[in-house]
Amino acid sequence: MIVRLMGEGQYRVGDDVVERLHELDDEAARAVDAGHEESLRRVLDTMASSVRDSGERLQDEDLSASDLIIPPDDLSLEEAKELFSGEVWNVSKSSQTRDSSCGSMGAWKTRGPLSGRSMRSPLRSASAPARSSRKRAEPPPR
Incomplete structure (x- = not known):
């Protein structure tokens, strides 16, 4: 599986790392729900470290x-609340589904059955639904 660390790059990781990321994903959601910004940052740092330490860094190309x-x-805690609610994520227009096998909160992936659970996960895919509350710019008239 390929994991992107925002602002850093992509890594190929094994199933054991993915399983650990889902456990940490649940911890991050609990930190957000409890309003513990420091705990959230610690968990996100642990997630990134797990990927860096166990993954194979992909070339930028x-x-x-x-x-x-x-x-x-x-x-920040506020950014996390917006991100986890799906209000500001706009990465891709390709097929957008949620994988119900990804932790108790469910991570966004490019394929998989749509889960009925509410989206509360920091783990997102490059095809996460575009749910920006901002209006998109219309193309200029022809």
């Missing part, structure tokens, strides 16, 4: 699609 995206560890 490698254009492989990311399966999961981990936000930066300096994400």
Whole structure:
């Protein structure tokens, strides 16, 4: 699986790392729910460290699609609340589904059955739904 660390790059990781990321994903969601910004940052740092330590860094020229995206560890609590609610994420227009097998909160992936759970996860894919509350600019008239 390919994981993108926002602002850093992509890594190929094994299933054991993905499993650990889902455990940490649940911790991050609990930190946001509890309003603990320092705990959130610690968990995001641990997620990124797990990927760096166990993953294979992909070359910047490698254009492989990311399966999961981990936000930066300096994400504020307010930014996390917006991100986890899906209000500001706008990465791709391609197929957008949620994988119900990704932790108790569910991570966004490029394929998989749509889960009925509410989206509360920092783990996102490069095809996460565009849910920006901002109006998109219309193309100029022809």
